[in-house]
Amino acid sequence: DTEVTQTPKHLVMGMTNKKSLKCEQHMGHRAMYWYKQKAKKPPELMFVYSYEKLSINESVPSRFSPECPNSSLLNLHLHALQPEDSALYLCASSQEAIPYTEAFFGQGTRLTVV
């Protein structure tokens, strides 16, 4: 199994809503990532979890709140988002938090904030 599974595939939410994005991998990877990708732009790193601990937060606004309940799961909790937060949110995982290891990406959640 070399898959990173993200749910939901599409999400439309209002600016006052609270929602969560979910990511799951069963490859035994110990590093998991959230990226944000706007249309026609490259993915931008948001958060990295290493061994279930937050190791990188790229100055992401607090309306995005990551959570890593266990080594296979990664959530991104969303609250009071803005329309400009509409984007493709990508989850990725890699074998360990060491150099020279590729990241495997999920298919993403297409988020629209209205």
Next chain:
Amino acid sequence: GESVGLHLPTLSVQEGDNSIINCAYSNSASDYFIWYKQESGKGPQFIIDIRSNMDKRQGQRVTVLLNKTVKHLSLQIAATQPGDSAVYFCAENMGDNYGQNFVFGPGTRLSVLP
């Protein structure tokens, strides 16, 4: 040919021809690089990687060349096929935080003409 403008740079090639996609990276300390392919509506997919102690690496139909002197990376695709049509990103690893921090280049859209 290749065009760069307000939109994603696009490279158009005839089916069966070889493609060369270029990428300039920013950090001379980066020591690991990956090429990803992203098809419409999907997450990035690993193609090939290279470490900074190498200048060339070959895979199946793909070759990555690294020129550290000018901080340039290229991806060569032999006998380009319609299924190769996608956006291609180079990603550099900044060599810090145990290799978790990948920075993606702007991307190039490859369009394969019949």
